[in-house]
Amino acid sequence: MATKKVISESGVGERAQHFLKVLIERYIRDGQPVGSRTLAKDAGMDLSPATIRNVMCDLEDLGLVASPHTSAGRIPTVTGFRMFIDSLLTVQRLQAGEIERIRTELAYPGDAGNLLTSASQLLSGVTHMAGVVTVPRRERTAFRQIEFLPLSENRVLAILVTNDGEVANRILNTHRDFTRLELDQAANFLNHSFSGLEMGKVRSRVLEELNAARESFDQTMAQALEMAGEVVDASAPREDCLIAGQTNLMEFEDLASLQQLRKLFDAFAEKREILHLLDQFHNADGVQIFIGEESGFQMLNGCSIVTAPYQVDEDVVGMLAVIGPTRMEYERVIPIVDVTAKILGAALKNR
């Protein structure tokens, strides 16, 4: 069966694939339709433009490239890009210097929030596109310690520490005044009951016990649980994402139709949709790429997202992403996102 023209599953000859690759690389560089003459030179196979034209015809029939009008060259379609990304891409190795840069920028100690902000800024700085980091969800974290401090009459400060070192606090207006001793006792009880428990479970357990306490008319207990409930809620899934360098996207005339750009920026301000989108890739491991049009979200037309999860102790805790025009240098961006994810994970671990 070994004919000269090897056909891959997709029905595209090996040579045609090579041309597609070269065409897309060229298109990524210049952003303009690529003609047969240009391609003939770039491909380096010493073929005439006419030959190329024949192949282009095939590629067009397969929906991998398209021409904006009769006398322009070809530009890749979304499916063309998809094939390029999935099987044609040759990822560069990151230069040692760049790895070092990432490492040092994420090396300085600071609290977790700070670190994540740095990471998104770093991504946007290195790639000249928008950098996104989603913040670990609260759901996964565990209860470590709760404390109550009397502030003034009828006002108590509740402090909740989770095992990832985050601290949530809330000022509670209580029905009656509590002594310091009472508060300490309540805290002791709660710490004893919930320590180490995953926050989601804490929430449900608090509710259960609250009902139990009410039935048995244990006022003190009920109040303690009520207060705990409030602060647990305050520390609730405040999942969020940090976006840096949005304005970099204004430089790409690919997206420059203000219309388009505005939709994108609105999405950034809102964040919800972006977050939802990235969550879909939460379970993949390693770098994933997807193209705006594939997502169904209109605001991402013309864009691509390069994303990777980052892990602490084998657990995926959040996502990292770069958003830019579909016409981006994937072979440079992919390793950047990849390495940053790893370094970020490590940095979070020895925090």
Next chain:
Amino acid sequence: MATKKVISESGVGERAQHFLKVLIERYIRDGQPVGSRTLAKDAGMDLSPATIRNVMCDLEDLGLVASPHTSAGRIPTVTGFRMFIDSLLTVQRLQAGEIERIRTELAYPGDAGNLLTSASQLLSGVTHMAGVVTVPRRERTAFRQIEFLPLSENRVLAILVTNDGEVANRILNTHRDFTRLELDQAANFLNHSFSGLEMGKVRSRVLEELNAARESFDQTMAQALEMAGEVVDASAPREDCLIAGQTNLMEFEDLASLQQLRKLFDAFAEKREILHLLDQFHNADGVQIFIGEESGFQMLNGCSIVTAPYQVDEDVVGMLAVIGPTRMEYERVIPIVDVTAKILGAALKNR
């Protein structure tokens, strides 16, 4: 001296001022150079275009209007706008409905941060421009209470509560382990020494006492003070501003040169300059307006800022602003900012 042509200090006749006013109002509506014919109709004084032209010549000589080219009408200059704003503007009264809207949107209870966010969103929503709210500075707030909680070996959680109810916390890695009792004693001492003191002073006093403690080799005291210093720094002037509706500005083709817009958005992301700018008006009371070019900040070319301080108990605690194109409907925006400032102040008071 009562001649027919009354000359104001600026050397502009009363009638000329009236024309300037009408011209600017028209320019604000249409965004296009206003010609003599149009102006003749709008002015409602039954004068011929030729007469208007003469007046326009005078206004041009005074630098209040300019023409983009020979055969276009006139557009206001920055100084023209300045005069318009300072003395020609007739501010509309806000409709009862709009006041109600503002009141209800700021009525629902929530923490202070929430309220401020709502305010900026409200401003941007009502004006279709960008809304800004600066958050009260920490400097002005006073120390109320500090507490230390042992977390694990060599890790202590320090919590600082200020009299405005804000809570700052920081996890400290200590050189040695502290018992709960030691920590309580340290907290007691600090609370006793600093309670009620303004934060700026707390910072300096901590340093003084730290030196004293070191000289007298009072290790325990020194450590307590060191820890206090860290958390005080953590709660340092985290002055900040909340910006909403930036993307609204993309709709105005006045600013649409992507160059311009990008600079503006970068400034929004950075925030520092905006904050610094608004701080200059911190002491003014009532609505202030200024025009981008006057600020010297390049990114504000083509923009104006309508700003007002908001007060709690007679004290100015922050600023509120709307940023939009210089060609904005001041007579509508001014009362909105004004009223919002008052309502926000009130809402913060009964928080």
Next chain:
DNA sequence: TTTGGCACTCGATATAAAAGAGTGCTAACA
């Protein structure tokens, strides 16, 4: 002081022509 008249300027719009890039197809070639 106001007005009509008039020449003039300059951007905006329209039209046409030419240039350039690239294609598709056909026929010849190895």
Next chain:
DNA sequence: TGTTAGCACTCTTTTATATCGAGTGCCAAA
């Protein structure tokens, strides 16, 4: 059978040119 040269054709881009129209500035008359 794959490859190539040639050629007509299509569309965009550029350039040149004419025309229109809005609006000005100035002058002379009311």
